Amino acid sequence: MDMATVETFLRTTVAALAIKVAAAIVFWFVGRWLISRVIHLVQATMHRNQIDPTLTRYLSSIINVALNIALVLGILGYFGIQTTSIAAMLAGAGLAIGAAWSGMLGNFAAGAFMLVLRPFKVGDFVSIAGVTGTVHELGLFGTTIVTPDNVLTLIGNGKIFSDTIQNFSSLPHRRVERTAQLAGGVDHNDAIARFQAAVAQIPNVLAQPAPEVSLLDINLLGTVIAVRPYCHTDHYWQVYFDTNQAMMRVAREAGWPAPTPANLTRMIQVQA
Numbered sequence: 273m274d275m276a277t278v279e280t281f282l283r284t285t286v287a288a289l290a291i292k293v294a295a296a297i298v299f300w301f302v303g304r305w306l307i308s309r310v311i312h313l314v315q316a317t318m319h320r321n322q323i324d325p326t327l328t329r330y331l332s333s334i335i336n337v338a339l340n341i342a343l344v345l346g347i348l349g350y351f352g353i354q355t356t357s358i359a360a361m362l363a364g365a366g367l368a369i370g371a372a373w374s375g376m377l378g379n380f381a382a383g384a385f386m387l388v389l390r391p392f393k394v395g396d397f398v399s400i401a402g403v404t405g406t407v408h409e410l411g412l413f414g415t416t417i418v419t420p421d422n423v424l425t426l427i428g429n430g431k432i433f434s435d436t437i438q439n440f441s442s443l444p445h446r447r448v449e450r451t452a453q454l455a456g457g458v459d460h461n462d463a464i465a466r467f468q469a470a471v472a473q474i475p476n477v478l479a480q481p482a483p484e485v486s487l488l489d490i491n492l493l494g495t496v497i498a499v500r501p502y503c504h505t506d507h508y509w510q511v512y513f514d515t516n517q518a519m520m521r522v523a524r525e526a527g528w529p530a531p532t533p534a535n536l537t538r539m540i541q542v543q544a
Contacts, residue, residue, distance in 0.1 A: 296347050299343075299346070299347055300343070300347060303343040303346070303347075304340075304343070307336065307339045307340065307343065310335070310339065311332050311335060311336055311339075314328075314331070314332060314335060315328055315332055318331075325393065325394040325395070329394070329409055329410060329411070333411060333412050334412070337412075378430040379412075379413040379414060379428045379429040379430040379431075381430075382428075382429035382430045382432065382433035382434075383410065383411070383412060383413065383414075383415075383429040385433060386410065386415075386429060386432070386433060387410070391437045391439060392407055392437065392439045392441075392442075393407065394407050394408065394409065394410065395407060395441070396439055396440075396441040396442070397439075397440045397441045397505055398417070398437065398438060398439050398440065398441070399436075399437075399438040399440070400415070400417070400427060400432045400435065400436075400437050400438070401427050401431045401432050401435045402435075403417050403419065403425050403427060404419065404420070405417040405418050405419035405420060405423075405425065406418045408424070410429075411429075413428065413429060414426045414427055414428050414429055415427050415429060415432055420509075440505050440508075441505050443505075444504070445478055445481070445502045445503060445504055445505075446502070446503060446504070446505050446508055447484075447500050447501070447502050448500060448501050448502070448503065448508065448511050448512050448515055449498075449500055450498075450499045450500070450512070450515050450516065450519065451488060451496055451497065451498055451499065452467065452496070452497040452499060452519050452523070453493055453494065453496055453531050454493075454494045454495045454496070454497060454528065454531060455493065455494045455528060455529045455530065455531040455532070456493065456494040456495075456531070457494075457529065458494060458495070458526075458528050458529075460487055460495040460497065462526075463495075463497055463522075463526075463528075464485050464486065464487070464497060466522045466526060467485045467497060467499050467518075467519065467522060468483065468485045470518040470519070470521065470522050471483045471485065471499060471501050471515060471518060473518075474501065474511060474514045474515060474518060475507075475510070475514070476503050476504065476507035476510060476511055477501045477502070477503055477511055478501075478502040478503055478504075481502050482502075483499070483500060483501040483502065484498065484499075484500040484501075485497065485498065485499050485500070486498055492533060493531040493532070493533060494531050499515060499519060501515060
């Protein structure tokens, strides 16, 4: 084989390979653009039909992964690589990875169950796996929570599904729990009447159910009054802090003394 033949072969092969590489790059970017358009159309359709945003994001993630795998296999097939063998290899690798990453698969399965059981949705204020905040996103393997101090927190779906879930947004109202320790000389009936009148003036406190103000306990300092107004979840902290201020204002205006422990002194006379 002379050099001219070798050069012709290399030139032809390199040119064909360059064309295929260029075409593969074009296919990749066009495919990625088409995938983004498909996902956008799916999300728009689900939004128009008022589908739960949690389900919309979850299905969009699944479609995105599936279409990207199909795109890669298509590009490999364009180069003449047998994708059936690659699929078999991926299946075998998937079993090995699944055995090693059983926790990840558990998170995926837990996410699917949460979509069916729907213990919470995007935008709900919840307490899950020891984290309290607003649900930002339910992903394939984890749920993103934004805590009240604006920290983005990711929790594995498996941990959420196996732990206690508290959804503060699922019911129309929520009760604020506050207590007032009174001194022994304060008339508790007068205190209850004053607290009831003050709490009723707090913005966003519900009239029904009515605020609960009652005698909670008696101790060495005096009486303990429970002050429990109801409000919508969105106004919980505003009502919480306003209730504290209202109780302090009532105590100051009524001139109640600060509760202090009573000292009992006993004189013991010793016989000589």
